[in-house]
Amino acid sequence: MSDTTDTGPVLAADGTPLKRSLRRALRAQKMRALALIAPLLIFVLVAFIAPIADMLFRSVENQIVGNTIPMTVEELRDWDGADVPDEQVFRAMFFDLFLAAEAKEHTKLGSRLNYEQSGMSSLFRTTGRRVDNMGKVFQNAFKEISPQFDDAQFWFDMMSGGAGAEGNARLISNQIGRLERLEATTFSGDVGFVPGAAISDILPNTARAYAAFAAFTHFVNEDVVSEKKPWEAVHAALAVDLEEPATAAALAAYDGPGADALRQAAAAELPPIDMKAAFVDANKDWSRIEYWQVIKTYSPPYTTGYFLNAVDMEKTTQGVALRSDDERIYGLLFKRTMFMSLMITFSCIVLGYPVAWILANLPARKANLLMILVLLPFWTSLLVRTSAWKVMLQQQGVINDVLVWLGLVADESRLVMINNQFGTIVAMTHILLPFMILPMYSVMQTIPPAYLRAAKSLGATNWTAFWRVYFPQSVPGIGAGSILVFILAIGYYITPEIVGGTTGTFISNRIAYHISTSLNWGLAAALGSILLAVVLILYWAYDKIVGIDNVKLGG
Amino acid sequence: MSAMTLTPIEKKPLSFALPTICAAGGFAGLFVGTAHGSGLIGVVVGAVVLMVLGYIALQILGPGMERPVRWGIIALFTVAGVLLAGVPGFVLGGLFGWFFAFFVYWIGEGRYRANLAPYLTGGQVLWHYAFRVICGAIFVFLITPILVVMPLSFNAQNFFTFTPEMLRFDPAGYSLKHYQDFFTSSGWQQALRNSLAIAPVATLLSVSFGTLAAIGLSSEHVPFRRAIMAILISPMIVPLIISAAGMYFFYSRIGLQGTYFGVVLAHAALGIPFVIITVTATLVGFDRSLTRAAASMGANPVTTFFRVQMPLILPGVISGGLFAFITSFDEVVVVLFVGSANQQTLPWRMFTGLREQISPTILAVATILVGISVLLLITLEMLRRRSERLRGMSPG
Known part of the structure; x- marks a missing residue:
């Protein structure tokens, strides 16, 4: 330029x-x-x-305990676990459980804790039915002192401190927040009630219980708060407040709505408050320390419990320990999944290698024809192939019929080939075989046939030529196919479910069981996370060996 | 290829041919014998019959009479088959006869050597054919389950196995009632409609998003290409049960669980890796100077995309779409969890049918699905050829 x-x-x-x-x-x-x-x-x-992230989160998430019985969790924090908790804890549990029972959430907590300790579910269910009666005692007592305590509007005025009184907005918003966590939703709008600041100072428990009642009545029952009589729990809370000597003194100087009735109640003889006795009376299991220990152990919002469960371990007071022998099922299941996936991978190598070899070494026209025999199963619906194997393998199935017809097997001793490990391995080998053949084939196609001829012309026997020259070059194909088949096999669900019976099932079947039948989602998520980790490690290895960009579909 | 012979064929001595044929006959006789009570008699009869036949064919009549002798052997075996086992025996006898008629001359005239190198030892020749027999057996293993399903779907009985009537080729043993069942049962038809309502929409979603992303990924200047690729491919790698569990948890959190839209979304996500992989593979062969040429002639990017790039990568897009379609159409684990009874698809119904073993209608459905996969296979093969042709045309 x-x-x-x-x-x-x-x-x-x-x-x-x-x-x-x-x-x-x-x-x-x-x-x-x-x-x-x-x-x-x-x-x-x-x-x-x-x-996927949600599943990982769920495997450690444990907010249900803290959301359902927050005050109990708070009270239990200082409990040493040596003896049955004191009255304070039982009172907290009463108020928590009352609200939870109204919202019908206590049974969920029961089934959650039942995963860790059987018996918890019925404990919460039976007690949930009795909490109304525990509070009824106080409701009746107050009604006797003054009929005003049976009036909805009276309660509303008393707790809101009358028109124009200074309100305690924090208390009501706290209770709304608590209800939102309990019901796992969000509420918007105004309750139509704000507890009076003065009355909530004097009667903290009552104000809290009434605020919870108000929020629940407005948002969940969609009623007007001032028209509804408060729960038994509110009466119980009032009893708890009046038990404090300081309350009577504070009431003396109070002149808000209902002050007279309150002073009257403070002076009267109230039934003794013994929640501990009431709970134990409702279900004697409340006096068992190990149940309380389970509640305390699983009270934090995050737990390793599900993962420990998934590897057959449990939390005990002495720390983490292996479960007893008869409760260890997941280790066995993981081992079985591994073993069967390895067997399937191995069978695929044994069956796939000759086929890939012959496809790579035949003239193109013949190879393409034979390729159809590989691709047709590959493209056929998984359900079709699984049903085919069910048809073939059952005791009255095609294979048994042929064997009986040939006289190789007596009619009365037909082979059991389905609903066991054998069935799963055979069916899955067939289903995954194309995934082994295709990568092997694409590797073998690149090996020049002249190498084998050269080896033979230098005096190698057939076997030596194959083993020392051909086989090492085909190893990448075996590696790629094996990892692919293993990854696919380890997470299979449909085929083991249909032909696996009880002994031929995989960890995935257990995950599905926990999602849809036992509803132990946390454990399902933990098992899934472990499986995912295994698969990702294998995938990483696959990426290193083959590279994701080199994944080929359909040859 | 096959016309050319590597080794001139020569007649083998009877001392080699007759024992071989005799052994083959004995082996076949073993099966016929065990089926009729005594394996030993079967072996002896098979061996003797084949020895005699071989001797007559090779020694007395010679290769000049090959054609009539072949037909004779087939006729003989067919008659024997009918006498032993009726109509199924006719078919089996015919097949055996055809095979032995071929086998006698193949061995006796030394034809098996024709396509092999002349220096191979006897052992190597034997291994060569043994290997082919092994491969044949594996191919049989691959294809039998699919072939077995088809005739069974015409079963007149509600059995999952061949009835004696079917084996006798009695027309009364066959019927189309399972197909009729499939086409008239409201449950199956609803399942088919659901499948057809979900799969195309899911495919459309994954193809449109996937193609755009694949074009973006094919540019050399994409940052974090590997990481993005890993995320986009992940639905294919993560085991379905884990995807299903995660989607079940997450979709029920956001209110998509049990809805049509949720299932479509889930299936679209599962189909995306296939679209990405096939379209990226097609784009590797795409000549970028074509877009530049179009731009230099005044076409805007949209025109360039639809008039130049799209027609060239269309085969890849379509085959990716087919993969996505079959993924959704075939998928059962995710829909089982994410869907509700209103979204019950064909595979789902088959799955519950298999678990509870209701009726062989499943086999009729299976046969129809095999037909669909054959069609898909043919379409894909045609697309692959077209794509190769197009790529061959474009320079570079």
Whole structure:
């Protein structure tokens, strides 16, 4: 070119230096590429990655205890676990359980804790039915002292401190928040009730219980608070407040609505408050320390309990320990899953290698024809193949019929080939075989046949030529196929469910069982997370060996 | 290829041919014998019959009479088959006869050597054919389950196995009643409608998003390409049961569990990796200078995309779409958890049917599905050829 004498920076057509112009163009290109990817990336993140993250979160999440019985959890914090908790804890449990029973959430907590200690479910269920009666005693007592205590509007005025009184907005919003956590929803709008600041100072328990009642009445029952008589628990709370000597003194100086009735009640003889006795009377299991220990152990919002459970361990007072022999099922199941996946992978190698070899070494036309025999099963619906194996393997099935017809097996001693490990391994080997053959085939295609001939011409026997020359070159294909088959096998659900019976099932069947039947979602999530970790490690290895970009579909 | 012979064929001595044929006959006789009471008699009869036949064919009549002798052997075996086992025996006898008629001359005339290198030892020849027999057996293993399902779906009885009537080829043993059941049962039809309502929409979602993203990913200037790729491929890697569990938990949190939209969303996510992989693979062969040429002639990016790029990568897009479609159409684990009874798809109904073993209608459905997969296979093969042709046309 003639302009080599120019010494300044090379300029683009618009006068900017070429370097900057190029950088700008590249940036624009980069942004365009990202803009093209972004919709899909967001889609996958929302529709797929978020669910996986949610599952991982659920495997450690344990907020149900703290959300259902928050005050008890608080009281139990200082409990040493040596003896049955004192009256304070039982009172907290009464108020917690009352609200939970109204919201019908106590049974959920019961079944959650039942995973850790059987018996907890019925404990919560039976006691939940009795909490009304525990409070009834106080309701009747107050009614006798003054009929005003049986009036909805009287309670409303008393607790709100009358029109124009200074309100305690924090208390009511705390109770709404608590109800939201309990019901796992969000509420918006105004309850139509704010506890009076003065009365909630004098009667803290009553104010809290009434605020909880008000929030529940407004949001869950969708009623007007001032028209509803308060719960038995509110009366019980009032009794608890009046038990304090200081309350009577404070009431003397109080002149809000209902002050007279309150003073009257404070002076009267009230039934003794013994929640501990009432609970033990409702269900004697409340006096068992180990039940309280379970509640305390599982009170934090996050727990390793599910993971420990998934590896056959449990939390005890002495720390983490293995479960007793007859309760260890997951270790066995993981071992079985591993063993069967390995067996399937191995069978696939044994059956796939000759087929891949012959496909790679036949002339193209014949190989393409035979390839159909590999691709047709690959493309056929999984359910079709599984049902085919069910048809073939059952005792009155095709294989047994043929064997009986040939006289190899007596009619009365037909082989049991289904609903056991054998059935699962055979069916899954068939289903996953194409995934082994295709990668092997694509590797073997690249091995020049001349190498084998060269080895033989140098005096190698057939076996030596194969073992020393051909086989080492085909190992990448075996590796790729094996990892692929193993990854697929380890997470299989449908086929083991149908042909596996009880002894031929995988860990995935157990996960499905916990999701849909036992409803122990946390344990299902923990088992899933362990399985996911195994698969991701294998996937990482696959990526190192083969590379994700080299995944081929359908040959 | 096959016309060319590597080794000139020569007649084998009877001392080699007759014992081989005799052993084959004995082996076949073993099965026929055990089926009729005594394996030993079967072996002896099979061996003697084949020895005699071989001797007549090879020694007395010679290769000049090959054609009539072959037909004779087939006829003989067919008659024997009918006498032993009726109509099924006719078919089996015919097959045996055809095989032995071929086998006698194949061994006796030394034809088995024709396509093999002349220096191979006897052992190597034996291994060569033994290996092919092993491979044949594996192919049989691969294809039998699918082939067995088809005739069983025409069973007149509600059995999952061949009835004696079917084996006798009695027309009364066959019927289309399971197909009729499938086409008239409201449950199955609803399942089919659900499948057809979910799969195409899920496919459309994954193909449109996936193609755009694949084009973006094929640019050289994408940051974090590996990480993005790993995320996009992950639905294929994560075991279905884990995806299903996660989606069940998460979708029920956001109110999508048990809805049509939730199932479509889940299936679209599962189909995306297939679209990404196939379209990216097609784009590797795409000549980027074509887009630049289009741009230099004044086409805007949208026109360039639809008039230049899209027609060239269309085969990849369609085959990715087919993969996505079959993924959704075939999928059962995720829909089992994410869907509700209103979204019961065909595979779901098959799954519950298999678990509770209701009726062989499942086999009729299975046969129809095999037909669909054959169609898909053919379409994909045609697309692959077209794509290769297109790529061959574009320079570079």
